[in-house]
Amino acid sequence: MNKVKKIYHSGILQGYLQSKHSSIKKTSILLVRHDADCGYKYQGRVYSQIIDSLGDLASYHGIDTSSISAPFSHFFGASAHNDPLVFNRTFLRIAVASALYGRVFGRSRAFVYKRTASIRAWKRILNRAQPKVVIGIQPSRYLCAACKAMDIPVYDYQHGVIAPDHWWYGNILPREIPDDELPSGILCWDKTSALALKSWAPKRDVKVRVLGNPWFKRFEDRMPHDYLVCKALDERLVFKNERPTILVSLQWGLGEHYYTDTKSNYVMCGALSKIIKKTHQNYNWMLRLHPVQLHGIAGRETREYLDQEFGQLIGVEWEESSCLPLPVVLQHSQLHITDMSTVVTEAAWYGIPSAILNPFVRPGERIETLFKEEREIGVASLVKQTESDIEGWIVSALKSRHRIQTVEPEESLLEFLREVVYADDAINYTNN
Numbered sequence: 214m215n216k217v218k219k220i221y222h223s224g225i226l227q228g229y230l231q232s233k234h235s236s237i238k239k240t241s242i243l244l245v246r247h248d249a250d251c252g253y254k255y256q257g258r259v260y261s262q263i264i265d266s267l268g269d270l271a272s273y274h275g276i277d278t279s280s281i282s283a284p285f286s287h288f289f290g291a292s293a294h295n296d297p298l299v300f301n302r303t304f305l306r307i308a309v310a311s312a313l314y315g316r317v318f319g320r321s322r323a324f325v326y327k328r329t330a331s332i333r334a335w336k337r338i339l340n341r342a343q344p345k346v347v348i349g350i351q352p353s354r355y356l357c358a359a360c361k362a363m364d365i366p367v368y369d370y371q372h373g374v375i376a377p378d379h380w381w382y383g384n385i386l387p388r389e390i391p392d393d394e395l396p397s398g399i400l401c402w403d404k405t406s407a408l409a410l411k412s413w414a415p416k417r418d419v420k421v422r423v424l425g426n427p428w429f430k431r432f433e434d435r436m437p438h439d440y441l442v443c444k445a446l447d448e449r450l451v452f453k454n455e456r457p458t459i460l461v462s463l464q465w466g467l468g469e470h471y472y473t474d475t476k477s478n479y480v481m482c483g484a485l486s487k488i489i490k491k492t493h494q495n496y497n498w499m500l501r502l503h504p505v506q507l508h509g510i511a512g513r514e515t516r517e518y519l520d521q522e523f524g525q526l527i528g529v530e531w532e533e534s535s536c537l538p539l540p541v542v543l544q545h546s547q548l549h550i551t552d553m554s555t556v557v558t559e560a561a562w563y564g565i566p567s568a569i570l571n572p573f574v575r576p577g578e579r580i581e582t583l584f585k586e587e588r589e590i591g592v593a594s595l596v597k598q599t600e601s602d603i604e605g606w607i608v609s610a611l612k613s614r615h616r617i618q619t620v621e622p623e624e625s626l627l628e629f630l631r632e633v634v635y636a637d638d639a640i641n642y643t644n645n
Contacts, residue, residue, distance in 0.1 A: 227285045227286070227287050227301055228285055228301050228302065228305035229301065229302055229305070230285075230286075230287070230289065230299045230301040230302065231299065231300060231301060231302035231303065232289065232290070232298035232299050232300060234337065234338070234341060236298055237279070237298060237338060237341035237342050238279055238341075238342070239341075239342060239343045240277050240278060240279035240342050240343070240344050241271075241276055241277050241278065241344065241345050241346075241634045242268070242271055242276060242277070242278040242279075242344060242345065242346055242347075242348060242630065242633075242634060243278070243279055243280075243281065243339075243342050243344035243346070243347045243348075244264050244265075244267065244268050244278055244279070244280045244281070244295070244297075244347075244348055244349065245264075245280070245281050245283050245347065245348070245349030245350070245352055245356065246261040246263075246264040246265075246280065246282065246283060246297070246349060246350055247282065247283040247286050247350065248282070248286045248287055248288050248504070248505075248508050249504055249505045250262075250263065250264060250350045250372060250504065251288065251293070251504055251507075251508075252503075252504035252507065252539075253536075253538060254536065255294060255441055256294075258288075258291070258292060258293050258294045259288045259292065259293045259294065259508075260293075260294045261294070261350070262428035262538070262539075263350060263370050263371075263372050263426070263427060263428055264280070264348070264349070264350060264370065265280075265294045265295060266427040266428045266431055267348065267370065267427050267626070267630075268280065268294075268295050269441075270427060270431075270626065270627060270630070271630050273438070274627060274630075274631075276630055276631070276634055278295065279295075279298075279342060279344075280293075280294075280295040280296070280297035280298070281297055281298050281299070281300070281338070282297040282298070282299040283349070283352075283353065284300070284301050284304040284305075285301045285304070285305070286299055286301070287508065288508075300334070300338065303334050304331065304334065307327060307330045307331055307334065308327070310326065310330070311323045311324075311326055311327035311330075314326050314327075328355060328358075331353070331355035332355050332358050332359045332362070334355075335353075335355055335356045335358075335359035335360075336359045336362065336363065339359055339360065339363055339365060340363075344365060345365070345366075345633060345634045345636070346365065346366045346367070346368065346633040346634065347360050347365055347366070347367040347368070348367075348368045348370055348400070349367070349368075349369065349370070350369065350370055350372045351369055351372070351381065352367055352368075352369055352396055354390055354394035354395075355394070357393075357394050357395060357396050357397075358393055358394045360397070361393055361394075361397070362393075366397040366398070366633055367396050367397050368396055368397060368398045368399070368400050369396040369398070369399045369400065370399075370400045370424075371399065371400060371401050371402050371406055371426075372555075373555040374406075374553075374555045374557075374558060374583055374584070375399075375401065375406040375409050375410065376409050376580070376582045376583045376584075376585070377409050377412070377582045378579060378580040378581060378582040378583060379409075379580070379583070382399075382409065382410060383409070383582075386413075387412075387413035387414075387417070392417055392418065395417060395418075395419050396419060397419070397420060398419060398420030398421065398422060399414065399419060399420070399421055399422075400422055400424045400629075401421060401422065401423045401424070402423070402424075402425060402426040402558075402620065402622075403423060403425075403558075403620050403622075404423055404623070405586045406423075407421045407422075407423050409582075422623070422624060422629065423622050423623040423624065424622050424623075424624055424625075424626045424629055425620065425621070425622030425626060426559075426620075427626055428538070428539075428540070429539075429540055429559065429562065430622075430626070432445075432446075432538065432540035432541070433540075445537065445538045445541055446541065448537060448541065450545055451497070451499055451530050451533045451534055451537070451542075451545070452497040452499075452528075452530070452545075454497065456495065456496055456497050456528070457496050457497070457547045457548065457611055458496070458497040458498075458499060458545055458546050458547055458548075459496050459497065459498055459499070459546070459547065459548045459549070459550060459607065460499045460501060460534070460542060460543070460546040460548070460549045460550070460556070460560070460565075461481070461485070461489075461498065461499065461500045461501065461549075461550050461551065462501050462503075462549065462550075462551040462554035462556040463480060463481065463500060463501060463502050463503055463506060463515065463551075463554075464503050464551070464552050464553070464554055465503050465505040465506050465511050465515075466505075467479050467552055471552075471571060471573060480515055480518045480519070481552070482552075482570055482598040483598075484598050484599050484600045484602075484603055485550065485570065485598070485603055486522055487600055488600055488603050488604055488607075489522075489523060489526075489529060490522070490523070490526065491600075491604075492528075492604070492607075493523070493526040493527065493528035493529050494527070494528055495528075496528060496607070497528055497530075498523075498528055498529045498530070499530055499531070499534035499542060499546065500519060500523075500529065500530070500531035500534060500535075501531070501534045501535050501539075501542065501556075502515055502516075502531065502535040503554070507535060516531075519531050539556065539559060543559065543560060543562075543563045543565060544563070546560070546563075546565055547565065547611060548565065548566055548567075548568070548607060548610050548611065549565050549566065549567040549568070550567070550568045550570070550596075550603070551567065551568070551569065551570065552569075552570050552571045553569055553570075553571040553573075553574060553580070553583060553584075557569060557584045557587055557593050558584065558587060560592075561587045561590075561592045561593065561615075561618050562617065562618045562620055563617060563618075564592065564614075564615040564616055564617045564618065565592075565615070566592055566593070566594070566610040566613055566615060567584075567587065567592065567593040567594070568593075568594055568596040568603065568606050568607075568610070569583075569584060569588075569593055569594065569595050569596065570596055570597075570598050570603075572597075572598070574595060575595055590615075591613075591615070592615045592618075594606060594610070
């Protein structure tokens with residue numbers, strides 16, 4: 214009950230956050246992201262690795278951008294990179310009115326009201342911003358509908374795993390969302406992700422383009438003018454010894470989605486916890502929190518668990534491991550263990566073996582297609598949640614060697630931005 218109260222009060226406080234509509238400036242690219250997409254902090258502000266990297270690239274090349282924090286974000290203005298605006302109060306009113314509407318008139322009429330009011334709210338924002346394109350992370354169906362009604366391209370930039378069994382990209386989008394509420398396109402990191410969308414996206418006029426991961430790309434290219442990257446690469450190592458380093462990528466929502474019928478602490482399986490305690494003097498353990506766990510209630514509860522379990526162990530660390538950019542962390546890791554985090558894919562780019570502990574990734578289970586390519590080339594393995602299996606995999610994986618997977622995008626991200634921003638100018642020039 215205390216947890217429910219905390220969530221309720223936190224939600225109400227966030228719901229009252231509101232920027233003035235007069236603060237919306239005309240922009241070429243409108244970027245939309247949520248607190249859950251912000252896994253880094255730069256110059257004291259939360260930073261969305263994908264969306265803010267895209268925004269920084271555009272700005273450096275003279276393309277203006279503006280940002281909006283999606284409902285119901287807490288970080289906006291001076292607390293977040295690119296000074297995003299927030300319109301939580303607008304969407305809170307819609308949510309409350311929709312709930313009341315449902316009690317009086319029924320669920321179907323409440324849905325119609327919520328859809329109409331939400332699209333109208335997004336149109337009001339778009340009318341002031343007048344963007345040439347909108348790019349977000351899983352942009353809401355109503356934002357997509359508003360964009361399409363106003364003939365503004367809206368793109369979803371990949372931020373995690375995309376697979377045929379993925380709940381959003383394999384089920385919700387293709388099966389439950391109507392055509393007029395789908396994004397204009399989905400921008401993928403690699404060909405494998407794009408291939409998972411080819412079965413339905415082209416048929417429904419959703420473009421699929423492979424533009425790479427802008428966060429990892431900037432660390433790979435290491436441009437001298439990129440102060441963020443230069444500063445991050447100068448950060449000191451978490452551990453300064455010769456012991457092998459194992460990265461553990463934590464996740465949120467495991468209890469709600471996968472382990473509802475088990476006695477779980479919802480942070481990691483008991484067997485992994487025991488292995489960490491048993492081997493903390495043999496290996497360096499870097500425990501990395503998910504962005505959702507870095508902010509708010511989920512973060513406090515996760516940290517409390519980690520402090521209680523591992524607070525006195527010299528070979529276990531989670532604060533710096535969670536704050537450093539993932540490309541930097543991976544450069545200093547030999548192995549990776551997770552329930553089913555997307556870091557499996559990113560670790561594979563560095564040739565780092567991953568152990569996947571989630572039993573539902575096994576053949577015949579509901580998410581069996583996740584990380585199929587990584588498993589086929591042998592850089593990722595399905596490991597049972599037992600002490601003997603996890604410890605056996607560690608010993609075996611430390612002896613293996615995997616080549617670095619060079620991932621080249623099919624198109625230049627910068628050229629894509631120029632294409633969508635200057636499309637009208639190019640047409641006019643051609644006509645002239």
